[in-house]
Amino acid sequence: TRRPLRRALVSVYDKTGLTELASALHAAGVELVSTGSTASTIAAAGVPVTRVEDLTGFPECLDGRVKTLHPRVHAGVLADTRRPEHLEQLEQLGIAPFELVVVNLYPFTATVASGAGPDECVEQIDIGGPSMVRAAAKNHPSVAVVVDPARYADVAAAAASGFTLAERRLLAAQAFAHTAAYDVAVSGWFASQYAPDEVAAGSGFADVVGSTWERSDVLRYGENPHQGAALYVSPDGAAGLGLAGAEQLHGKAMSYNNYVDADAAWRAAHDHEGPAVAIIKHANPCGIAVGTDIADAHAKAHACDPVSAFGGVIAANRTLTAAAAEQIAPIFTEVVLAPDYEPEAVEILSRKKNIRLLRVSGLTGTVTEQRAISGGLLVQQVDRIDAAGDDQSTWTLATGDAADEATLADLDFAWRAVRAVKSNAILLADGGASVGVGMGQVNRVDSCKLAVERANTGDVERARGAVAASDAFFPFADGLQVLLDAGVRAVVQPGGSVRDEEVIAAAQAAGVTLYLTGTRHFAH
Numbered sequence: 242t243r244r245p246l247r248r249a250l251v252s253v254y255d256k257t258g259l260t261e262l263a264s265a266l267h268a269a270g271v272e273l274v275s276t277g278s279t280a281s282t283i284a285a286a287g288v289p290v291t292r293v294e295d296l297t298g299f300p301e302c303l304d305g306r307v308k309t310l311h312p313r314v315h316a317g318v319l320a321d322t323r324r325p326e327h328l329e330q331l332e333q334l335g336i337a338p339f340e341l342v343v344v345n346l347y348p349f350t351a352t353v354a355s356g357a358g359p360d361e362c363v364e365q366i367d368i369g370g371p372s373m374v375r376a377a378a379k380n381h382p383s384v385a386v387v388v389d390p391a392r393y394a395d396v397a398a399a400a401a402s403g404f405t406l407a408e409r410r411l412l413a414a415q416a417f418a419h420t421a422a423y424d425v426a427v428s429g430w431f432a433s434q435y436a437p438d439e440v441a442a443g444s445g446f447a448d449v450v451g452s453t454w455e456r457s458d459v460l461r462y463g464e465n466p467h468q469g470a471a472l473y474v475s476p477d478g479a480a481g482l483g484l485a486g487a488e489q490l491h492g493k494a495m496s497y498n499n500y501v502d503a504d505a506a507w508r509a510a511h512d513h514e515g516p517a518v519a520i521i522k523h524a525n526p527c528g529i530a531v532g533t534d535i536a537d538a539h540a541k542a543h544a545c546d547p548v549s550a551f552g553g554v555i556a557a558n559r560t561l562t563a564a565a566a567e568q569i570a571p572i573f574t575e576v577v578l579a580p581d582y583e584p585e586a587v588e589i590l591s592r593k594k595n596i597r598l599l600r601v602s603g604l605t606g607t608v609t610e611q612r613a614i615s616g617g618l619l620v621q622q623v624d625r626i627d628a629a630g631d632d633q634s635t636w637t638l639a640t641g642d643a644a645d646e647a648t649l650a651d652l653d654f655a656w657r658a659v660r661a662v663k664s665n666a667i668l669l670a671d672g673g674a675s676v677g678v679g680m681g682q683v684n685r686v687d688s689c690k691l692a693v694e695r696a697n698t699g700d701v702e703r704a705r706g707a708v709a710a711s712d713a714f715f716p717f718a719d720g721l722q723v724l725l726d727a728g729v730r731a732v733v734q735p736g737g738s739v740r741d742e743e744v745i746a747a748a749q750a751a752g753v754t755l756y757l758t759g760t761r762h763f764a765h
């Protein structure tokens with residue numbers, strides 16, 4: 242199925258690797274046809290090249306807007322050489338077919354990013370390039386198409402023998418992905434420039450659909466080894482913001498699951514204002530704490546569940562200190578994230594070969610998040626601790642004595658921390674640290690039992706005297722009763738169940754303070 246290369250159409254904006262490619266093709270006996278400055282670059286390297294103008298008999302015109310948009314070019318790209326009648330027609334028209342098309346497009350995204358004005362941006366919308374790319378990709382039974390200079394080595398290697406059909410199919414798939422991404426960038430820019438009100442009014446979230454997300458890394462695999470995966474950065478992330486734009490200071494390459502957990506950890510640590518540390522496993526916290534400094538916060542977070550913290554991801558919302566690094570070093574840890582590191586901290590942690598150290602600049606400005614569903618995509622605003630009911634001053638005291646200052650601080654902490662726990666979520670806290678987490682159960686009673694069980698593992702009984710937060714209301718009194726029986730001193734929950742009265746009565750009977758937020762924080 243290899244199709245020997247006799248003629249190649251080469252028209253590239255990015256001249257990287259061009260002369261080497263042209264030399265290799267020429268050495269293999271491939272005839273080159275090129276546009277203006279591509280042809281000049283090839284000729285300057287001493288490689289023979291035919292100018293498109295000489296092929297078409299038509300000058301490049303209109304400032305280069307019309308270069309390759311000509312039947313003599315497109316018939317040569319689109320002829321299906323499996324069909325005798327196509328070959329016959331080419332013969333009659335005096336047109337030779339192309340077996341290879343190498344194109345890369347005008348740099349539209351880079352022009353927009355440079356802050357250029359609208360006219361300049363529009364001028365950088367490539368018309369002829371995508372036409373050739375799409376034509377060649379459509380005609381992959383006859384033509385190989387290359388859009389990425391990273392592929393030139395493959396072209397040089399295949400110059401003498403040609404590409405197989407399987408290779409041409411793969412190249413075609415990449416080519417269509419490339420032009421599709423290009424058009425998404427163009428449409429996104431047009432929407433934000435010329436239809437911003439429509440975008441804001443949210444015919445949904447056109448900012449997502451039309452955004453210019455770029456692949457920044459191909460990951461070894463996805464959630465499991467049989468799943469392919471890649472990392473994309475949003476336009477915000479490209480500026481080095483957020484996890485996707487992180488700088489890795491040490492360790493093995495990040496995996497898909499590392500990213501998932503790192504993101505959960507990073508967000509959880511940023512839900513608190515004081516120095517905070519979140520330790521995450523399988524996207525759930527095995528400990529979250531605030532402290533006098535990062536080392537203190539880490540010690541408290543780790544103490545929540547030292548067994549589960551093994552192999553976890555640790556995020557700090559302040560510079561990671563040497564003292565914190567000394568504490569973390571003996572614990573097997575997959576990833577550490579921090580806005581910065583004391584130089585000594587990097588040195589201490591780098592003694593471990595595999596631990597990944599990431600420097601991350603803030604949360605992104607990204608306000609929406611996506612989740613794929615079968616046949617589509619769900620888009621929503623990101624959940625942050627900024628809803629009306631997250632401000633303690635808006636809470637309603639449903640029963641019991643108004644909490645003292647320390648208890649209020651713990652309730653505030655627990656409410657912020659429970660946001661990071663997968664639903665159904667119950668979090669017990671004491672002294673600015675989680676002490677028991679009940680996560681991801683399909684009924685709230687089980688989450689309550691789990692939180693209490695975790696708090697009371699070993700010989701410690703930490704549930705007694707702790708405060709509790711529930712991410713959503715108690716539908717019945719039974720879940721809350723588990724917490725009351727375990728001796729919690731105060732509870733915060735959204736309220737709003739049809740059985741609120743029963744639930745409040747249970748707290749009242751136990752003499753426990755209960756606050757209602759009116760806001761919930763499901764996380765599924």
Ligand code: 93A
Binds near residue numbers: 275280309367369371
């Ligand atoms: O302005 S275009 O849309 N019109 C065309 O007919 C055309 N043909 C090729 N842009 C066109 N190209 C693009 O020119 C290619 O996609 C490539 O990016 C660039 C190469 O031009 P040169 O060889 O003059 O550098």
